[in-house]
Amino acid sequence: MEKTDSIGIVETKYFLFGGDSAGLSLESGRVLSPVTLAYETYGRLNGEKSNAILVLHALSADAHAAGFHKGEKEAGWWETMIGPGKAFDTDKYFVICSNVIGGCKGSTGPSSTDCATGSPYGLDFPVVTIADMVQAQRRLIDFLGIDRLLCVVGGSMGGMQVLQWVASYPGRVRSAIPIATALKTSPQQIAFNEVVRQAIMADPDWKGGDYYRSGQPERGLALARMIGHITFMSDQSMEEKFSRKLKNGAYSFRFGPDFEVQGYLRYRGDRFVKRFDANSYLYVTKAMDYFDLSGNGLFPGETDTRFLVISFKSDWLYPSYQSQDIVRRLKARRVDTTYCEIASTYGHDAFLLEVEEQTSLIGPFLEKTFHGYDVVKSL
Amino acid sequence: MEKTDSIGIVETKYFLFGGDSAGLSLESGRVLSPVTLAYETYGRLNGEKSNAILVLHALSADAHAAGFHKGEKEAGWWETMIGPGKAFDTDKYFVICSNVIGGCKGSTGPSSTDCATGSPYGLDFPVVTIADMVQAQRRLIDFLGIDRLLCVVGGSMGGMQVLQWVASYPGRVRSAIPIATALKTSPQQIAFNEVVRQAIMADPDWKGGDYYRSGQPERGLALARMIGHITFMSDQSMEEKFSRKLKNGAYSFRFGPDFEVQGYLRYRGDRFVKRFDANSYLYVTKAMDYFDLSGNGLFPGETDTRFLVISFKSDWLYPSYQSQDIVRRLKARRVDTTYCEIASTYGHDAFLLEVEEQTSLIGPFLEKTFHGYDVVKSL
Numbered sequence: 095m096e097k098t099d100s101i102g103i104v105e106t107k108y109f110l111f112g113g114d115s116a117g118l119s120l121e122s123g124r125v126l127s128p129v130t131l132a133y134e135t136y137g138r139l140n141g142e143k144s145n146a147i148l149v150l151h152a153l154s155a156d157a158h159a160a161g162f163h164k165g166e167k168e169a170g171w172w173e174t175m176i177g178p179g180k181a182f183d184t185d186k187y188f189v190i191c192s193n194v195i196g197g198c199k200g201s202t203g204p205s206s207t208d209c210a211t212g213s214p215y216g217l218d219f220p221v222v223t224i225a226d227m228v229q230a231q232r233r234l235i236d237f238l239g240i241d242r243l244l245c246v247v248g249g250s251m252g253g254m255q256v257l258q259w260v261a262s263y264p265g266r267v268r269s270a271i272p273i274a275t276a277l278k279t280s281p282q283q284i285a286f287n288e289v290v291r292q293a294i295m296a297d298p299d300w301k302g303g304d305y306y307r308s309g310q311p312e313r314g315l316a317l318a319r320m321i322g323h324i325t326f327m328s329d330q331s332m333e334e335k336f337s338r339k340l341k342n343g344a345y346s347f348r349f350g351p352d353f354e355v356q357g358y359l360r361y362r363g364d365r366f367v368k369r370f371d372a373n374s375y376l377y378v379t380k381a382m383d384y385f386d387l388s389g390n391g392l393f394p395g396e397t398d399t400r401f402l403v404i405s406f407k408s409d410w411l412y413p414s415y416q417s418q419d420i421v422r423r424l425k426a427r428r429v430d431t432t433y434c435e436i437a438s439t440y441g442h443d444a445f446l447l448e449v450e451e452q453t454s455l456i457g458p459f460l461e462k463t464f465h466g467y468d469v470v471k472s473l
Numbered sequence: 474m475e476k477t478d479s480i481g482i483v484e485t486k487y488f489l490f491g492g493d494s495a496g497l498s499l500e501s502g503r504v505l506s507p508v509t510l511a512y513e514t515y516g517r518l519n520g521e522k523s524n525a526i527l528v529l530h531a532l533s534a535d536a537h538a539a540g541f542h543k544g545e546k547e548a549g550w551w552e553t554m555i556g557p558g559k560a561f562d563t564d565k566y567f568v569i570c571s572n573v574i575g576g577c578k579g580s581t582g583p584s585s586t587d588c589a590t591g592s593p594y595g596l597d598f599p600v601v602t603i604a605d606m607v608q609a610q611r612r613l614i615d616f617l618g619i620d621r622l623l624c625v626v627g628g629s630m631g632g633m634q635v636l637q638w639v640a641s642y643p644g645r646v647r648s649a650i651p652i653a654t655a656l657k658t659s660p661q662q663i664a665f666n667e668v669v670r671q672a673i674m675a676d677p678d679w680k681g682g683d684y685y686r687s688g689q690p691e692r693g694l695a696l697a698r699m700i701g702h703i704t705f706m707s708d709q710s711m712e713e714k715f716s717r718k719l720k721n722g723a724y725s726f727r728f729g730p731d732f733e734v735q736g737y738l739r740y741r742g743d744r745f746v747k748r749f750d751a752n753s754y755l756y757v758t759k760a761m762d763y764f765d766l767s768g769n770g771l772f773p774g775e776t777d778t779r780f781l782v783i784s785f786k787s788d789w790l791y792p793s794y795q796s797q798d799i800v801r802r803l804k805a806r807r808v809d810t811t812y813c814e815i816a817s818t819y820g821h822d823a824f825l826l827e828v829e830e831q832t833s834l835i836g837p838f839l840e841k842t843f844h845g846y847d848v849v850k851s852l
Contacts, residue, residue: 122726221726281711281734285703288735289696291728296692298677313675317668321700324664329792332660338765345763347501347600349670349755353762355660356667376728383732384724386717410789413708 101136104161124220132157132193132200137184149191150248150255156199159191174449181453194227198371205371217303228258249273249445269400269463274445276416278386287379293318315372316363328408328441401431402459406444483540503599511536511572511579516563528570529627529634535578538570553828560832573606577750584750596682607637628652628824648779648842655795657765666758672697694751695742707787707820780810781838785823
């Protein structure tokens with residue numbers, strides 16, 4: 095990637111609340127306090143504070159969505175979509191990416207220190223929901239002085255947060271872009287989350303979640319990620335990337351990795367262990383399990399929020415019919431909704447990879463939301 | 474199930490070879506000797522020995538395909554398809570079901586005693602392939618004095634054995650019914666097999682495969698089966714069976730099984746541990762990984778074998794396009810081939826569950842193969 099169209103060097107910031115101010119009242123009935131929320135911002139908030147876009151991330155990502163941290167070579171996870179002249183154009187918009195509570199990327203989660211004990215929470219950390227994550231983000235948006243967000247956008251679990259934002263705070267969202275997501279987590283999705291958690295909890299190094307002195311349950315967490323990775327790709331993208339290519343040219347007749355796909359999964363698993371906390375994987379997947387805005391969840395009242403719903407043809411983890419369920423629900427409420435299924439072969443990962451198609455949908459959608467009319471570019 | 478249309482009480486038999494006779498020369502170059510093969514037979518072999526059907530099983534099944542073992546209440550795994558008046562009509566045909574080597578259901582596998590050491594093989598057992606399994610079955614068919622099988626049939630890994638039979642011994646198979654299977658194992662299928670094996674091998678109780686004194690790696694094997702089970706069902710069948718039903722009426726805000734689907738998976742995992750050997754799961758999945766009859770594998774020479782190829786619409790583990798690849802290959806060789814995609818919602822498990830549809834296809838296909846012409850029943 096050329097750095098020329100990048101937002102450049104960025105820094106993660108931290109918003110703290112619940113020390114003096116009120117803590118976070120969770121759906122479980124517990125109160126989390128104090129709370130730190132990691133976030134980044136790109137571009138400038140205009141005088142009317144009407145150009146703010148909130149970007150929400152998936153399962154294992156973080157607040158670092160675009161640009162580069164000083165001294166690092168790897169850009170943020172949505173660098174291709176956020177920056178000058180990109181889909182989320184930082185020359186026009188003020189883009190905020192907020193991390194989630196329960197994670198391990200700077201926001202309060204199970205690896206944070208419990209003030210009551212002076213040790214990491216571990217499994218004493220309260221189970222949080224998508225609504226709890228969004229409530230924390232709302233406190234951040236209050237703090238930033240933004241009354242109404244121009245747009246809330248995210249893929250996968252980020253898309254759940256998008257829908258939850260509209261459900262919890264409909265008056266504060268002018269437009270919403272849920273990508274590759276669902277109105278409720280299906281039993282198949284719960285099942286995959288369950289085996290992922292079992293993989294972690296079956297590792298003796300997990301120690302009931304109390305492993306912060308002894309080290310991560312590396313093997314279990316790597317296995318969890320390997321399982322996840324299969325579900326993020328598609329049958330076709332695996333065929334295109336690996337087919338039956340062998341690592342060493344011939345069958346080994348042993349249980350090592352004969353095929354490239356095996357080596358790749360192991361590599362991804364091992365790499366993940368270095369960057370993510372096992373307990374956070376439990377908490378965040380559990381939050382997804384509980385997500386259910388079917389019934390009247392999505393719209394308890396009236397809304398004038400505009401929607402752009404995006405799904406991907408080869409995404410079998412969050413199949414298009416789930417996005418179409420959202421669209422049906424919106425249309426039934428006469429909500430201004432555009433839907434597009436992108437003919438991608440990348441599977442669920444497509445929301446990170448299909449830049450051009452998403453850009454051509456999102457750019458005009460944001461402009462229309464911002465200006466209130468279609469912007470036609472002169473040729 | 475009514476027992477009235479059952480073949481009734483049956484017994485597993487054991488065919489031994491390789492003690493005095495030649496052992497089994499494996500694809501790996503190693504020789505397995507002696508070899509025991511477990512099998513069952515239902516119905517009677519006719520004088521011409523022209524009515525024999527060989528049934529081949531999937532990953533974790535066994536030779537007990539139909540009827541009841543004395544004192545047991547559970548019928549064989551394809552009881553609905555094999556018996557008097559059923560798809561594989563034991564009033565007309567002599568049905569043989571052969572177990573596979575590498576398994577743990579009476580045939581030689583990693584849990585068998587290695588004569589060289591007097592202890593179970595464990596990982597000293599040679600890695601076997603689908604072709605090795607079929608070679609052992611061919612010895613059984615020789616022993617039974619059958620020159621030409623009327624039909625070879627099986628689903629999933631059983632279907633791979635069907636294709637391998639035609640590839641290895643085309644002259645000995647009059648017809649073949651590969652169900653819910655593929656010409657080669659895809660990278661996605663290899664990936665799922667890989668995480669299943671990793672789940673077992675990550676369990677400290679696995680001990681490098683040397684656990685026969687200390688007991689199974691129960692947690693890893695249960696997890697392996699849970700992963701497998703998700704892939705055997707479909708998104709839709711899980712929705713129909715579980716939806717988001719809770720076990721105890723309310724969210725627990727803990728990491729126990731809140732949802733019925735979680736409880737079900739754990740139950741299936743725990744039950745599996747009691748009936749299957751962890752090392753066998755490694756060996757049998759590895760045999761599947763190596764399966765590849767693409768290229769000229771399926772038909773090295775001429776064949777007059779007739780084919781009935783069956784797939785299921787909701788089977789995402791062995792999607793219909795893989796069966797259609799088989800059909801294309803057969804049609805290109807002008808092989809007499811019928812193909813049907815059954816509109817089932819059961820996913821990969823459908824080959825065990827869609828009795829009526831499969832019966833209506835298989836019954837006439839077998840009759841035509843047996844008689845050489847279509848048999849029209851008088852009304």
